[in-house]
Amino acid sequence: MNSVGEACTELKREYDQCFNRWFAEKFLKGESDGDPCGQLFKRYQLCVQKAIKEKDIPIEGLEFMGPSKGKAEDSS
């Protein structure tokens, strides 16, 4: 899948591969040690955040799960 920043697609793929492995083998099993994908993520983010700014995509200042606040939440 392409990144919104054309130059970032390869960095995204490398990060995704690392993440998917970590997610299934570590995170879902409750293991939280380490951040094996941290470097890859940083590199990818540098690229993609720049592309987002260049394209004027308005993702700034939006609260996490923001518009959903107040919608009835199942207890988690």
Added chain:
Amino acid sequence: MGGGRGLRRKYVRARRKCAAWEGAAWRPPGGRGTERARRRGPEPEPMGKYCASLGVLKGPWDQVFAAFWQRYPNPYSKHVLTEDIVHREVTADHKLLSRRLLTKTNRMPRWAERFFPANVAHSVYILEDSIVDPKNRTMTTFTWNINHARLMAVEERCVYRVNPENSSWTEVKREAWVSSSLFGVSRAVQEFGLARFKSNVTKSTKGFEYVLARMQGEAPSKTLVETAKEATEKAKETALAATEKAKDLASKAATKKKQFV
């Protein structure tokens, strides 16, 4: 002769219900709806559509959660142009928070393209926030478009959890809200039209009275002329009040967030 049906169905929708979503009742506090949710109007009016559905994905929760991150591309996602993670963190209580940015094509019917030519050229930007909680085996997602939102705003909230009847399956509860600020515009047009009609009726009646009085031999007295002046003034006031109310309705209907297009 036809062979097998291809993929065995991995998703079954148990039930779905859609309805008009009335007035302030559905709108959550926070975001666009804060003041509206607190203020009760004289009568609820339909503000949009609400849909809820419950379905089952035939896979265990951990597989479903992993698949969630590997969804794109797939044969059914040709309209999804790009996918990016723009935020991710693991919380102290071992939950994964992520924000995914998607761009999708903006396919509209031909009539909509004619009405909203400015929107045609722009893809839709969509944010999907999610919380994965492996301890409780649940995932909650909230997805909404961050442009074209004045024209149409679609919000979807999904909750994934282990199917209570079959622990090797995953239940998906999905809710969606579809709204448009065009509702507010059409209400404003109606209010204005009604107010202007009423003031025209006043003028029409007064005019009739004036001419009748003249036919009946009464000289158009000062009183009548003054009454005519008063009627014009009153009509102007009514129309002005209606215009203000209409402007107010229309601007309330527009979203308060910074919007594209």
